[in-house]
Amino acid sequence: MVKKYENIVCLGSSFAAGPGIPPIIDANASRSGENYAHQIAKKLNARLTDLSVSGATLENILSEPQSVNPSKTFPPQIEGVPQDADLIFVTAGGNDMSYIGNMIKQAIQSTWIGWFLFLILSLFPIPKPVEITQEQLVERLESVLDAIHERAPQARVLLVEYLALLGEEDDENSRSAAKEIGFTPEQEQEHRQKAERLANAYAQAAKSRSVWCQVVPIHKESQKEHPIGSSQPWVTGFKLYDVAILRKVPFHPTLAGMTATAERISQYLDSTAS
Numbered sequence: 001m002v003k004k005y006e007n008i009v010c011l012g013s014s015f016a017a018g019p020g021i022p023p024i025i026d027a028n029a030s031r032s033g034e035n036y037a038h039q040i041a042k043k044l045n046a047r048l049t050d051l052s053v054s055g056a057t058l059e060n061i062l063s064e065p066q067s068v069n070p071s072k073t074f075p076p077q078i079e080g081v082p083q084d085a086d087l088i089f090v091t092a093g094g095n096d097m098s099y100i101g102n103m104i105k106q107a108i109q110s111t112w113i114g115w116f117l118f119l120i121l122s123l124f125p126i127p128k129p130v131e132i133t134q135e136q137l138v139e140r141l142e143s144v145l146d147a148i149h150e151r152a153p154q155a156r157v158l159l160v161e162y163l164a165l166l167g168e169e170d171d172e173n174s175r176s177a178a179k180e181i182g183f184t185p186e187q188e189q190e191h192r193q194k195a196e197r198l199a200n201a202y203a204q205a206a207k208s209r210s211v212w213c214q215v216v217p218i219h220k221e222s223q224k225e226h227p228i229g230s231s232q233p234w235v236t237g238f239k240l241y242d243v244a245i246l247r248k249v250p251f252h253p254t255l256a257g258m259t260a261t262a263e264r265i266s267q268y269l270d271s272t273a274s
Helices: 036-044 058-062 099-109 112-121 134-151 172-181 185-207 219-225 240-244 255-271
Strands: 007-012 024-026 047-050 066-069 072-074 087-091 156-160 213-216
Touching (some): 007 036, 036 047, 036 087, 058 134, 099 185, 099 240, 156 185, 172 185, 185 213, 213 255, 219 255
Parallel strands (some): 007 047, 007 087, 087 156
Antiparallel strands (some): 066 072
16 A cells, blocks of 8 residues: 655755745745655645755754844754654755865856955955764764654655766766866865765665665766766756856756656655555
8 A cells, every 4th residue: 555645844955945946935945846845745745844944954954043144043944843744855964064065165266256256255264164074974864863753753754865966987078067167186076975975874874764764866867867067967067157147056956856856756655655
């Protein structure tokens, strides 16, 4: 008998929220009404509590309020999880590693205008993001998962992988795209390794919780067939004009990427139904 999910929750950062994908239903959270959680909820005709906030870390899910501007602070996302939730999505952890933030910073710094801007900013005491180790990342994920399970013990929890930004190491189109953005070979490898570390942390955190928590795999597929530089990318690339003037969001899922993620989640739920 296929389980009917009626009360869905989404936790996470921008790869769950969907910044830049219209319609934006919460500007403070940069949250789209067409992110994968909304698409799944529509398909299943289920209630959705979308708590995702762009820029969130795992600590913002578990215990730390998240200030997005002087007038808006989001409470820890876990506080909004209803106890009768039966399906919970989690996509987070990249900000704990300064994953996308470092990509954007390095892409901007590769231009002479961006380099000059960062030179000026370096004169001011701006705190730098702190990257955590692989072990710390796994520990934070495990703490989040356990807190979710304690709050909503009947819920099935799905760790939804990040879409890949850069393709496989031997993908010439992907390497050309990375070079065009301005990444050095060392930076390109750094970002690819962070993506792998994140996927590995998901697998490790879910392993001992497999009765109620599983990973929805989409990272490898997107890395092989839909990265930046491919004919049908599921993620945005980087052009300084687009970012600075058109205010486009770089290095994030497109609508096609969110739709593909929703489809893979649906397929996963169907294939594991009991």
